[in-house]
Amino acid sequence: MTFRKYLVLAGVTIFAATGDSLLAHGMKQVGSISWHRLPDVVLAILNPWVALGILFLLGFFAAYMTALSWADLTYVIPATSLGYVLLALIAKFLLHEDVTTTRWLGILLISAGVGFVTQGPALTSHPPNRVSENYVTEVASTRTER
Amino acid sequence: MKQVHAWSAIAAIVLASTTGDVLLSRAMKQIGDVGELRRRAGLWTVVGSILRHPSFLLGVLAMTVAFYSLLFGLSWGDVSLVAPASASLTFVANAVAAKIFLHERVDHRRWLAAGFVACGVLLLAT
Numbered sequence: 001m002t003f004r005k006y007l008v009l010a011g012v013t014i015f016a017a018t019g020d021s022l023l024a025h026g027m028k029q030v031g032s033i034s035w036h037r038l039p040d041v042v043l044a045i046l047n048p049w050v051a052l053g054i055l056f057l058l059g060f061f062a063a064y065m066t067a068l069s070w071a072d073l074t075y076v077i078p079a080t081s082l083g084y085v086l087l088a089l090i091a092k093f094l095l096h097e098d099v100t101t102t103r104w105l106g107i108l109l110i111s112a113g114v115g116f117v118t119q120g121p122a123l124t125s126h127p128p129n130r131v132s133e134n135y136v137t138e139v140a141s142t143r144t145e146r
Numbered sequence: 147m148k149q150v151h152a153w154s155a156i157a158a159i160v161l162a163s164t165t166g167d168v169l170l171s172r173a174m175k176q177i178g179d180v181g182e183l184r185r186r187a188g189l190w191t192v193v194g195s196i197l198r199h200p201s202f203l204l205g206v207l208a209m210t211v212a213f214y215s216l217l218f219g220l221s222w223g224d225v226s227l228v229a230p231a232s233a234s235l236t237f238v239a240n241a242v243a244a245k246i247f248l249h250e251r252v253d254h255r256r257w258l259a260a261g262f263v264a265c266g267v268l269l270l271a272t
Contacts, residue, residue, distance in 0.1 A: 004181070023217070024225035032221050041217055057213075065196065067183070068174040073167055073244045074252050077237050078259045084230045097224050106269030110234060113262035120206050124251040 001122055009079055014140060015060035017086040041109030054135050071122040078117040084110050148222055155219030159232040162212035164239040169205030170246050175248075176201070234263045 026049030029042070044050050067076045088107050091097040177183070177199065182191050197210055219228040241260045244250040 020225065020229045024220050024229070027217060027221040031222065041214060044217060065170065065174055068171050069177060069180040071170040072250045073248060074241050074256050076249050077167070077240055078263065080257070081234070081263065084233070087225070087229060091225050095225060102269050103227075106266040107230070109262045109266035109269065110230070113259035113266070116259040116262065120253065120255045124249070136157065 005067075005070065005122075009076070011063035012060060012067055012080040013083040013086065013091050015056050016080070017062060017083040017090065018065055019053045019056030020087060021090040021095065022049050024091075026050035026053055028095075072124055075117060075120070075122045078113050081110055081114050097110070128146060151222030152219055152228055155222060156213050156228060156232040156235065157168075158200050158215040159212050159219060160235045160239055162208050163232075163236045164243050166205045166208030166212055167175070167236070167240055168243050169201045169208060171248060173199045173201035173205060236267060252255060 026047045027044065029049065030044045030047055045054065064076070064080075067080075071079075084107050088099050088103070093097045171212060173196070174180075177196060180192055202217070216228070216232065219232065222228075238260050241252055245252045
């Protein structure tokens with residue numbers, strides 16, 4: 001794990017928490033969507049907060065895909081779950097939602113889980129033939145041959 | 147009634163995003179280290195091969211379903227319940243799915259992390 005890779009994991013965390021909060025703020029403005037007005041959920045994208053939230057979640061997606069290319073799924077997901085702490089802080093101070101003591105305790109336990117998983121290796125070493133390591137290089141060389 | 151709505155949205159998010167995560171992870175493992183490949187083959191070759199990978203496209207489809215379930219969930223419940231509850235339950239489901247479908251070595255450290263997150267979710271829901 002290099003410093004650059006930790007930066008990518010931090011990017012996953014921050015983009016996800018910020019994106020979720022922007023979406024939540026936007027959806028509260030849009031209001032409850034009932035079953036007989038389902039198309040409203042598509043129109044929700046027109047709300048600027050929802051649109052900005054989606055932009056942040058795209059940034060999250062790019063960072064997430066990068067992380068998954070060099071680390072296990074069971075490493076990346078808990079390693080980036082510190083975002084819930086960030087989410088709770090945003091929910092309390094910016095969205096003014098009620099975050100109770102029990103919820104804070106839950107957030108604390110989730111954070112402890114992060115501690116455990118980041119102590120271990122990031123990637124399971126598979127036998128060499130299980131994963132095709134040079135997928136892109138193969139694609140690239142096929143192209144050049146053509 | 148609002149709670150029932152919020153929790154059915156959470157269930158839909160967990161199922162869809164676990165499927166998505168497993169498919170996306172499999173696609174990215176087959177493609178390989180993005181940073182290294184970018185230096186060797188160039189950014190657009192890497193982006194192109196990701197966008198054309200069948201597992202990636204199916205994964206994105208599953209994630210789209212999860213995203214719209216999240217939009218519903220957020221309009222029915224608090225963000226500090228719906229977002230952590232669904233994502234953390236997804237984490238537990240992911241540990242099981244990653245072991246079965248991706249053959250990842252989920253050791254005691256990772257199971258312990260799963261247990262802690264599961265307890266955290268129970269506390270979030272009370």
